[in-house]
Amino acid sequence: MKCDQCGGVAVIGMPQHRLHLCAEHFLAWVPRMVERTIRRYQMFTHDECVLVAVSGGKDSLSLWEILIELGYQTEGLYINLGIAHEDYSDVSQRHVEAFAARHGGLPLRIVDVRREYGRGIPDLGKTGRGRRMCSACGLVKRHIMNRVAREGGYAAIATGHNLDDEAAVLLQNTLHWQGSYLRRQAPVLPASHPGLARKVKPLCHLYERETAAYALVKEISFVELECPYSVRATTIFYKELLNRLERHSRGAKQQFYLSFLKAREEGLFAPEPESAPELGECRACGQPTTAGELCAFCRLWQAMEEHDD
Numbered sequence: 001m002k003c004d005q006c007g008g009v010a011v012i013g014m015p016q017h018r019l020h021l022c023a024e025h026f027l028a029w030v031p032r033m034v035e036r037t038i039r040r041y042q043m044f045t046h047d048e049c050v051l052v053a054v055s056g057g058k059d060s061l062s063l064w065e066i067l068i069e070l071g072y073q074t075e076g077l078y079i080n081l082g083i084a085h086e087d088y089s090d091v092s093q094r095h096v097e098a099f100a101a102r103h104g105g106l107p108l109r110i111v112d113v114r115r116e117y118g119r120g121i122p123d124l125g126k127t128g129r130g131r132r133m134c135s136a137c138g139l140v141k142r143h144i145m146n147r148v149a150r151e152g153g154y155a156a157i158a159t160g161h162n163l164d165d166e167a168a169v170l171l172q173n174t175l176h177w178q179g180s181y182l183r184r185q186a187p188v189l190p191a192s193h194p195g196l197a198r199k200v201k202p203l204c205h206l207y208e209r210e211t212a213a214y215a216l217v218k219e220i221s222f223v224e225l226e227c228p229y230s231v232r233a234t235t236i237f238y239k240e241l242l243n244r245l246e247r248h249s250r251g252a253k254q255q256f257y258l259s260f261l262k263a264r265e266e267g268l269f270a271p272e273p274e275s276a277p278e279l280g281e282c283r284a285c286g287q288p289t290t291a292g293e294l295c296a297f298c299r300l301w302q303a304m305e306e307h308d309d
Helices: 023-040 058-069 085-102 113-117 121-126 133-152 163-175 179-184 208-217 234-248 252-265 296-308
Strands: 012-014 019-021 049-053 073-080 108-112 156-158 198-200
Touching (some): 019 023, 058 073, 073 085, 121 133, 133 156, 163 179
Parallel strands (some): 049 156
Antiparallel strands (some): 012 019
């Protein structure tokens, strides 16, 4: 397999683009694709500072690497979830710290959930009530990311969601016709309240295998362990379905997701109803909420305290 640009040995073939690239041209192609995505959706500018949520995995560390190469102002955020199975959280943290050190000591903020809130993510499953583990974990991460972004005055929170991630969530929401989720799914989630941060997904046009290849060719050290609680995650099942479809019809995942975005831009979904509940302020943490006096995050912690009693 030869590189379509120089005739050298190709390290990756991308059927959906009808493109084969060598290491040099692939490492140049990926940042160009990300830059195009950032500009197309007006995610942020070079004058703004972006908070990059890094997990220690290939996608988020590749994103940080790319944004650095493109000259954007970035700072990292790692949330240690307190998952002790195979030292998952601590191993992930070491990869993130090594990445920051390798780049001359990049600004990196670390929030240790157990140290800061008294409990880790594994404790969430011990209450026997409320949200599922992955759902509760997502709630905790979103709360912390928003708090750090608000306190630090960052223009946006950038996450490493790739096209496979977005297509899997889209398939799930479409099968269940989750209208509110479908309306909000986009490369950019605007800040709908002064206390909420803008969220962006610069890798949303890249396949997972492309971000993985970029990390490997770029020699980025990342954690290869999967979160022990993600084994039964429904998104993994939907990814498997989409991968089977992709094998029979190249570019199917890309067409599915990009066609959705196009239809969304053309007004496929009605705007949010005017009667949507107004955001209040949580009396415990001060973050915006529609859940009454306490936000979902604080109610989750309150439930664990009641369980302990």
